Amino acid sequence: MDKTFSQWKKTCLNKLDLSKKGSVDQDIEHVVSLINSCEEYFTTSSCSGRIILIDAATENSDVQKQNCTWLFVSHQKCTLDDLIHGLTKSIGDAVLKFEPFVLHVQCRKLEDAQLMHSVAINSGFRNSGLTVGKTEKIMMAVRSTHGLEVPLSHEGRLLVGHEYIHFLTQIANQKMEENLRRIHRFYHNLQSALTKETLQIHDPPGSQDIQHPLKSLETEKEKKTSVYKRRRKREKHRTTSECCHVDGSSSVQEQDDYLHLFT
C-alpha cells in the first residue's frame, strides 16, 4: 500500500462534507461505503441523481448555472404539485433537469482505476472516464448519458400547459427509476469485481476452486461474461448510427479493450 495514498484517503475521509446537503445521499450510501472499505479507493464527491428546477437570469440561461435560484430539488421521485409549486416562484428562465448518478473516486493505481472504469461502463455509465493529474493523482468519474433538460418559463412566464408538466413528471420519474437500476447494477458488478480481485491477490494457489462464502466464482464469471456480451452487442449497434465520423475500428474495439479488463 502506497503511504501517500493511504494518508490522502485518511485526510479526505476525516474532512467535513462541504456540500450543500452535507451528507452522502441515502440511495448510494452502500456504494460509497463499499468503495471506502477498499484500500485502493476512496470517494471524493457523489450525487445519487436528482430532479431539479432551476431559475436562471434570462441573459445567461443557456450557459452557466451561476446566478441561478433553485426552485425545487429532489433525490427521489417528484409529483406534479412539486413542479407546479416550484414554477410559481420563477421570475427568470426556469429549466427542469434530471441529473443522473455521479461519483468521483480517487484510485491508488492506474490498474485500480481501470477496474473501476470497466465496472462503470458495463453498468451503463457510458460517459465515465479517468483523470490523471500531474502529481499522479488518479480520479475516476462515473457519469451517465442519461439526462433531461426542459426549459419551462421565460422571464417568469410559463410556456407550457399543466398536462405537459404532468407528462414531464412521469418521464423524470422513469429516469429516476432507471438511474436506481443502474446504481444497483454498478454496486453488484463492483462487488463481484472486487471479490474476484481480492481472491486473485490474496488466496494461495488452487484456492480459487474453493466455493466463496458469498457466491461461486464460476457463477460470477458467467454473469460477467453475459453482461459484457450484452454491452458489446449494444455498442456495435450504436457505433455506425450515432457519430458523424467513425473510423473502422473505433469505439467497438475501444470498448472491447476495457470490457475484458477483469474477465
Place this chain on the structure above:
Amino acid sequence: MDKTFSQWKKTCLNKLDLSKKGSVDQDIEHVVSLINSCEEYFTTSSCSGRIILIDAATENSDVQKQNCTWLFVSHQKCTLDDLIHGLTKSIGDAVLKFEPFVLHVQCRKLEDAQLMHSVAINSGFRNSGLTVGKTEKIMMAVRSTHGLEVPLSHEGRLLVGHEYIHFLTQIANQKMEENLRRIHRFYHNLQSALTKETLQIHDPPGSQDIQHPLKSLETEKEKKTSVYKRRRKREKHRTTSECCHVDGSSSVQEQDDYLHLFT
C-alpha cells in the same frame, strides 16, 4: 515514436469512415486535421454538435435510442419550420435534443493524453476523460456538459404549442453558438499547447526566447495562465453548490492538478 502506435494510426486513418454521414463535420475539420497532423494522436470518431429530433417507440422512450426514427438532424442552426415539419412525422414519442461537440482521440502515451485532457477541460469540456485499455490503448474523449433534451410528443400527439417550439428553436441555436465558441477555444488552446510541447522537445537550449513564427511564447503563456485562473475561479464557485457529498479537497484540487500540466 512507438511503432505499434504509428501502425495503428496509419491503419485507422486509411479505413473507410463508417459513420452514417461518412465524413468529418465541416465545423471541426480543422480540429481533426490538427490532431491527425501530430505524431502523438489520431481521431477515431467525432461530431461537431447537432440538433436532432428523434421519434422513439413509446415503451422504451426513456432508456434506449434503439428503435428510434430520426425526424430531423442538423449540424447547423435550425428553424421553427424544420422542427414543425419533423414533428408532423412523429408517430411515437418525439424528443428534441441538442448534442454538443464530441471527439475521441487515441493517444500514444499517457502524458500525451493528459495534455489533450487538460486542453479540453480548460476549453469548457468538463465531462472529458481518459480510457486506458488492457492493451495500453489510450483514448481521450472530449465531452461537454452542455445539453438539451425536451420531450415534445406522446404517441404521435404534440404536447406543446408552436410558440414554445419557437422558444426552443432559439435555445437550441444559442447552444449551437456556444458550442462553436468552445470548439474555437479548444482549437486555439490545443494549438498553443502543441506549439509549446514541440518547442520544448525539439528546440535547442535558449531557443525558446526566439520569437515563434506564429506567436510569441510569452503571449501564449500569459493567455494560458489567464484561461486557467478563470477556470479555477469557476470551479471553486461550483464545488460547494452542485454536489451532494463533497470532501474538503475534492474537485478544486483535482482540477488544479491537471490545470497545471502544461503551464
